[in-house]
Amino acid sequence: MGQPIWKGVVFSASLFLSCFFGTLVLLTPLIPVALKWPSVGRRLMDFFLWLWFVLAAAVYELFLGVKIVVHGQPAPPKHSVLILCNHRTRLDWLFLMSYELRCGTLSQYRISLKAQLKSIPGPGWAMQCAGFLFLQRDWKKDQDWISQSLKYFACMGTQPQFLLFPEGTDYCKNGLEKSRKFAEANGLPMYEWVLHPRTTGFVHFINKMKEYKTLDSVLDVTVAYPKNIVHSEAELGKGTAPQEVHFYAQNHLISEMPESTDKLEDWLRNTWREKEVALKKFYQVKGFHVNGENSAVSEEKERSVQRLLWGVVVFWAVFLTVVFYSLIFFPLFKWYCILSALTFVFIGRSYGGVDSLLYSLCD
Structure with a gap:
């Protein structure tokens, strides 16, 4: 849905500025708290991160007019969940915040993303504090990193909502071509609406979350865009947004899941086969509502x-107003922001990031 380009600029600016200054002002003081009193620091960080997640949903729902539609069987409240989702666009993780706000535990929402994003000033620092999984796309390295993350959240006594895209990449021309070559080489069906899932990471998540007793359910979420599809952050920044985002959720208690690796892999492949059929029908009738x-x-x-x-929009509007007023009239506040930014740079170079520092608490 096309919006005036100024709306895209406001969308991008509001999210970046709130994230950048929210990290410097609200999260930096909590780093020593998280090191001294890990559980307390974790919960305080999660609260402020939740405020930003809600703002992100508010901006695209209220300002860009994105409608959220949810059907199916969400996980029960306060469950530790591994969320599996098809990866239709690069923005699925963002719109899933609206699903989590309505049907999950948004403060416990964790995603995986490219390691290159870790060092982006502001957003990258915030994601480090959130404990998002920065992956190298090298399984030997990523396997241990995922295990450290899962162990840390288990130590903190949280109930994480980990998002995993088993397809490994978003649905695009290159990804579809690779998926079809993989299907041809392995005698698998050709898909038109999803990519073939990778099973290694999925099985590792299941086994480790069960080991650390942080898995109550596996939530299969199918995301679809009935009226227009927006593929990237750049499009949102130009004011282009989907009119509607539809989610269909199917919850599977861990007690109902297969035990062996082979059966887990078969379960995932069968789930994606069903997802292919569901999405084909969705785009025929423009909805999951049947x-x-x-x-x-x-x-x-x-x-x-x-x-x-x-x-939450009011909160962040007041927060940013106070921040800019303080930057103009209080020199000490400018120095605080500079020192806060340097803190993240120092931790990144010395320890590999705030996430590495926090994970080390549970070694």
């Missing part, structure tokens, strides 16, 4: 979400 099934989000819940979105 046989009179109601939305997974009640009207009362939706009203409370909308109130929260507006409340």
Whole structure:
């Protein structure tokens, strides 16, 4: 859905500035707290990160007009969940914040992403504090890093909502070509709406989360865009946004999941085969809503979400106003922001990032 380009500029600026200054002002003081009192620091960081996640959802829902539709069977409240999702665009992780806000635990939302994003001033620092998984795309290195992350969140007593894209990359021309070559080489069916999933990381997540007792459910989420598809952050920055984002969730208790590696791999492949069929039908009828099934989000819940979105927008508007006022009139605040930024640079060069420092607490 095309919006005036100034809306895209406001969207990008509001998210970047809130993330950049939110990290410097709100998260930096919590690093020593997280090192001295790890569980307390973790919860405080998660609260402020939650405020930003809600803002992100608020900006694209309220400002860019993105409608969120949820059907199916979400996981029960306060479950530790491994979320599996098809990767239709590079923005799926962002729109999944709206799903988590309505049906999950947004403060516990963790995603995996490219390691190159770790050093971006502001957003990269915030994601380090969140414990997002920065992956090298080298399984020998990533395997240990994933294990350290899962162990850390288990030590903190949290109930993580880990997002995993088993396809490994978003649905694009190059990804589709590789998926079809893989299918041809292995005698697998050709897919038109999904890519063939990779099983190694999925099995590792399952085994480690079970080992650390942080897995109650595996949540299969199918995401689809019925009216227009926006593929990248650059498009959002120009004011282009999907009119609607649809999610269909199917929850699987861990007690119902297969035990062996081979059966887990077969389960994932079968799930993606079903997802291919579901998405083909979705794009024919433009929805997952079939046989009179109601939305997974009640009207009362939706009203409370909308109130929260507006409340968080007010919070961040006041926060940024105070920040810019302080930058203009209080020189000491400028020095605080500079020292705060240098703190992240120092930790990155000396320890590999705030996430590495936090994970070391559970070695």
